[in-house]
Amino acid sequence: MAAASTPQRYRVEELAAHADVSVDTIRFYQKRRLLPPPAREGRLGWYGPEHAARLERIRNLQRRGFSLALIRRLLDGTLDPADEPLADAVVHAGDRDDRSEDPEEFLTIGELATRSGVPEVLIQAIAREGLLVPRSHDDARFTDADVAIVRHGLHLLEVGLPLPELLALARRHHDATREVAEHAVALFDAHVRKRVRASDEDDDVKAQELVDAFRVLLPSVTALVAHHFRRVLLSVAEEHLEAVGEPAELAAAHEEATRRLESAWPA
Numbered sequence: 001m002a003a004a005s006t007p008q009r010y011r012v013e014e015l016a017a018h019a020d021v022s023v024d025t026i027r028f029y030q031k032r033r034l035l036p037p038p039a040r041e042g043r044l045g046w047y048g049p050e051h052a053a054r055l056e057r058i059r060n061l062q063r064r065g066f067s068l069a070l071i072r073r074l075l076d077g078t079l080d081p082a083d084e085p086l087a088d089a090v091v092h093a094g095d096r097d098d099r100s101e102d103p104e105e106f107l108t109i110g111e112l113a114t115r116s117g118v119p120e121v122l123i124q125a126i127a128r129e130g131l132l133v134p135r136s137h138d139d140a141r142f143t144d145a146d147v148a149i150v151r152h153g154l155h156l157l158e159v160g161l162p163l164p165e166l167l168a169l170a171r172r173h174h175d176a177t178r179e180v181a182e183h184a185v186a187l188f189d190a191h192v193r194k195r196v197r198a199s200d201e202d203d204d205v206k207a208q209e210l211v212d213a214f215r216v217l218l219p220s221v222t223a224l225v226a227h228h229f230r231r232v233l234l235s236v237a238e239e240h241l242e243a244v245g246e247p248a249e250l251a252a253a254h255e256e257a258t259r260r261l262e263s264a265w266p267a
Contacts, residue, residue: 010047012038019055026055034058034072065091065106065135082197082206089211093218106141116150122163126153129167130174184221188214 016023029035035054038045054075061071070087073079079087109127113120126132132149134142156166192213196206241250 008049008052010052012045012047015047015051015055018052019059021055021059029055029058032068032072034068034075064088065141080197081203082210083193085207086193086210086214089214093214105144106135107143107146108141112142112146112150115144116147116154118150118154122154123150125163125167126150126170129170130178131170180225188217192217 010018012023012026016026019026026035030037035051035058038047038051040046057075058071061074062068066074066087070079070091074084074087107115109123110120113123116123123132127134131153132142132146153166157163193210196209196213199206201209238250238253241253245253
């Protein structure tokens, strides 16, 4: 009869090498309660296959864009089963066409600066004011859509708008937008998520219903908000020109505003 095989055991350095992470990363995950402590034998700490599997799960979830706080809830089982697919849908709602099968590329702030041609110090200033929001909050990861946003910000400077005033405006916009977003999420939670979770359907059915509702509401809400802001901005600009502009300026602005409004809202 063959002897039972001894379970694989690792010292911390061996586990780090096996998982292709640094020892500091393992310590960090333990500090954040993502990775259980090792078994102690005297002064030695031993890790097992369960630690290796947990590390792989953490790294996989991070690559998919999950925050460490959400990863901990997933690993600890404190996230309702019906909420996990919704969390995944939120994380992957991103900036890409949903039909794309290619994995989303995440960029560091340095890579974002290189790709956009905008100095990193300027990108950091924009991010501090809340106008540039990383997709992955734990290590400040951005996407290709942020490259376009940064370039648009540079265009504002190129036409002569002063950076300090732009950053102050960005802060006001971020604060107001976040307040509205928090109310919108609260509405979804109170009138959609809680109603679905209270139903007698199976968890899989409830999860799919939540994901379907989210995928309908997100583009609808963002389209409405973008259209409303564009219309208000153009209306205020036209009112300003009516008060101070020359006739030629007013005529040109009115024609441009009409053209943009007609092309902005989908049929």
